[in-house]
Amino acid sequence: MNFLAPQVRELSIEFARVGGVEIPNNKRIEFSLQYIHGIGRSRDRKILCDISMDNKVTKDLSKEDLITLR
Structure with a gap:
């Protein structure tokens, strides 16, 4: 039997959710x-x-920064 290794795909997160609204990652906070x-x-x-x-780009926020912002 030939078992194939599971393919891992990179996650692409385009938005962060703050205040019930998705804010874009490619803009400054x-x-x-x-x-x-x-x-x-x-x-x-x-x-x-x-x-x-x-005032950094949203995608550069750490988990702690995002929690503080929320």
Whole structure:
């Protein structure tokens, strides 16, 4: 019998879920938060300032950063 090794495919996550809304991975957090209803430019900057988080690309967030953001 010839057993084939299971093929492992790389997962491609295109969105992160914050506040019940999927925010895109390819944008900076400041702009990604604007996808959530009621959050504009001034509020998203205040959120980042309040939690002391850098404005990095969403896909570069660690698990702890994402939990803090939620």
